[in-house]
Amino acid sequence: MPRLLTALATAAALALPTLATAQDMNPNVAARHAVMDVLAYNLGQIGGMAQGRMPYDAAVASAAANNIYHLSMLDIAPMFAEGTDNASAQGSRALPAIWTDMDGFNARWAALQTAAEAMKDAAGTDLASLQGAMGGLGGACGACHQTYRQPQ
Amino acid sequence: MLARLGTLALVLAAVGGGAFWVLTRPARLSADTLAALQAHSADPQNGEQVFWTAGCASCHTAPSVDATASTEERMVLAGGRAFATPFGTFRAPNISSDAEAGIGGWTLEQFATAVMLGVSPEGAHYYPAFPYTTYTHATPGDIADLWAYWQMLPADPTPSEAHEVGFPFSMRRGLGLWKLLNFDPAFATPVPEDPEAARGHYLVEALGHCAECHTPRDGLGGLDRSQWLAGAPNPVGEGRIPSLPPQGWTAFDIAAYLETGFTPEFDTAGGEMADVVANISRIAAPDRAAIAAYLVALRASPNP
Numbered sequence: 001m002p003r004l005l006t007a008l009a010t011a012a013a014l015a016l017p018t019l020a021t022a023q024d025m026n027p028n029v030a031a032r033h034a035v036m037d038v039l040a041y042n043l044g045q046i047g048g049m050a051q052g053r054m055p056y057d058a059a060v061a062s063a064a065a066n067n068i069y070h071l072s073m074l075d076i077a078p079m080f081a082e083g084t085d086n087a088s089a090q091g092s093r094a095l096p097a098i099w100t101d102m103d104g105f106n107a108r109w110a111a112l113q114t115a116a117e118a119m120k121d122a123a124g125t126d127l128a129s130l131q132g133a134m135g136g137l138g139g140a141c142g143a144c145h146q147t148y149r150q151p152q
Numbered sequence: 153m154l155a156r157l158g159t160l161a162l163v164l165a166a167v168g169g170g171a172f173w174v175l176t177r178p179a180r181l182s183a184d185t186l187a188a189l190q191a192h193s194a195d196p197q198n199g200e201q202v203f204w205t206a207g208c209a210s211c212h213t214a215p216s217v218d219a220t221a222s223t224e225e226r227m228v229l230a231g232g233r234a235f236a237t238p239f240g241t242f243r244a245p246n247i248s249s250d251a252e253a254g255i256g257g258w259t260l261e262q263f264a265t266a267v268m269l270g271v272s273p274e275g276a277h278y279y280p281a282f283p284y285t286t287y288t289h290a291t292p293g294d295i296a297d298l299w300a301y302w303q304m305l306p307a308d309p310t311p312s313e314a315h316e317v318g319f320p321f322s323m324r325r326g327l328g329l330w331k332l333l334n335f336d337p338a339f340a341t342p343v344p345e346d347p348e349a350a351r352g353h354y355l356v357e358a359l360g361h362c363a364e365c366h367t368p369r370d371g372l373g374g375l376d377r378s379q380w381l382a383g384a385p386n387p388v389g390e391g392r393i394p395s396l397p398p399q400g401w402t403a404f405d406i407a408a409y410l411e412t413g414f415t416p417e418f419d420t421a422g423g424e425m426a427d428v429v430a431n432i433s434r435i436a437a438p439d440r441a442a443i444a445a446y447l448v449a450l451r452a453s454p455n456p
Binding site for chain 2 (some may be wrong): 030036040041043047050051053086095099111134135138139140141142143145146147149150151152
């Protein structure tokens with residue numbers, strides 16, 4: 001019987017993260033997820049063109065690259081407030097390494113700004129230029145997620 | 153009576169010890185493998201492809217080398233990365249071509265014995281953090297090509313650091329028993345009929361070692377092959393490693409992810425996978441497509 005209770009409690013605990021809604025999510029976590037979602041939306045436009053999933057359109061590419069650039073200029077520090085790592089805040093995959101190595105984390109965000117600026121200049125030129133800038137942008141995303149984000 | 157019991161105990165201990173000694177004896181390459189290695193006309197260009205597919209750089213570069221590092225930086229196998237596991241913390245050694253600090257003084261036979269059997273030139277078992285249970289499926293030709301490419305890699309003088317492993321795992325001879333349970337020369341899944349998927353099967357099961365993270369492990373750290381690539385707890389940190397292929401992904405999605413790190417939703421690979429992408433983005437496009445073809449075909453087989 002106690003075993004069954006433990007199993008039920010474990011199942012309930014495991015189910016919790018999927019039940020978490022925007023309302024009960026820590027506002028800092030919700031805000032940074034929103035930034036990442038808008039980044040991904042715009043990356044989808046230029047990335048989709050780079051991968052040949054959709055035809056190249058200079059105007060659409062330019063607009064998306066501009067959005068990414070402006071998103072990268074956000075001051076994200078307040079959203080990464082103390083006490084909002086994956087162990088403390090429900091639904092977060094932000095590793096404690098962010099807070100123990102804030103300088104390294106900030107350098108990663110700065111690297112995104114550099115890559116986004118290069119993409120802003122390249123995206124509207126032609127498909128080859130867009131593709132050329134894509135590696136740097138993807139690398140900036142990946143390098144930060146390599147160190148500072150928990151797998152699923 | 154007591155004396156007799158004592159004698160019996162001694163005999164049993166001797167037999168047990170002898171059996172342990174025989175059962176845990178480090179293996180040697182078969183005559184066939186040796187002959188194939190030596191007869192092979194080495195192609196360092198293919199060796200470079202094997203190098204990136206097998207992901208040597210992910211574990212053996214210095215800790216400061218991340219997924220954005222240049223190809224030249226990824227070729228310096230200085231070692232020093234720490235891998236915290238339930239069995240202790242393993243430190244990847246220097247395997248650069250340095251004759252003192254690295255493996256520059258090795259022969260092809262010693263290299264192949266290490267990679268394909270997990271046995272050092274001194275005859276000691278390596279810990280299976282080194283995925284030789286994967287590499288044992290590689291062709292002798294690919295291993296000989298890899299060694300030919302190795303000769304072109306730079307030397308680095310950084311000394312290797314010792315693993316931090318407690319008793320009983322600190323007794324390397326005992327790894328012979330682990331190998332009896334987990335060292336399987338047979339492939340985990342049948343070779344697909346489609347030639348592209350068959351190539352992917354080889355790349356995944358013999359070189360890419362995807363299963364080392366994507367397949368769950370038992371209490372002794374052996375892969376549970378009945379749940380092949382079905383997803384698992386992260387072996388070196390928090391969180392979970394997803395099942396393969398990811399739900400809803402096409403072969404195109406998988407190949408694009410392995411090349412660019414972008415998921416179909418334009419999230420990016422993180423954790424150890426970011427470094428896997430850094431390696432796999434450097435292999436030939438048809439091989440990425442082959443890996444994708446194999447993984448997509450896996451969906452037809454039982455995959456929870």
